[in-house]
Amino acid sequence: FKKIPLEKKSKDELGVMGETFNAMMSQLETNFEKQQQFLADASHELKTPITIVEGYTNMLKRWGAKNPDILQEAIEAIHHESQRMRDLIQQLLLVAKDDLDQGELNKERVDLVTLCQNMVKPLIRSHERGINIAAGSDQLVCTTDRGKLEQLLRILLDNAMKYSDKEIDLFIDRQDGMATITVADSGIGIPKEDLPRVFERFYRVDKSRQRKTGGSGLGLSIAQSIVTSLGGTIEVESNIGEGTRVTIAFPC
């Protein structure tokens, strides 16, 4: 071993330790700020439906017993807002869960064609919606995390149904060890300037149209973090008034 003078060694080490410490602190600060922002956004999103429910219950208390029209309107609004809150809380739980179990995969052999067929069958029945599946082969078996993949596809199918009222197409394929699944709709589309931001938490293209469709702006950010944990990517192509295609690619 080469002998390093004590004074010099400790100075170098202190320098390195100081830099590492500063880098760790600034990372912690950034994470903390992100958490704070997330909490603020989540509370804000929950506040709106709660205020509406409060308003309608006050109206019910005052006039509900005498006026059947008010009674009906209030019941519908309270029901609608409760559903919004339920959906939002479900998504917030997904975000929290995803932040906690980053990277933990439960891999098994999955036939992508059967998985997609099983997912769309109940949707076709319950939403009376045409959903077509086209695959590169009758069976496309991958080793991946079935639960995460289902969660991811549910978000994409849910969006395709929310933002279009026509048929939806699913394309499944595999090439060079990568599987791709595309969910394509012919709905309202996304403006070009909004495309780069749709993966941000709570980002919504147009707040007024979300009020009707009940979106929270969390779906695609959850989808992106799931696909990243699968080692894959997600891409959105869209033309306003023509439709949207979301493609996920992951190791197969």
Ligand code: ADP
């Ligand atoms: P949300 O839960 O509000 O739908 P997402 O994160 O899933 O939030 O989507 C973010 C934004 O992207 C939304 O504002 C929505 O307007 C837009 N968007 C997502 N998918 C589609 C789609 N298939 N067609 C049109 N717009 C979409």
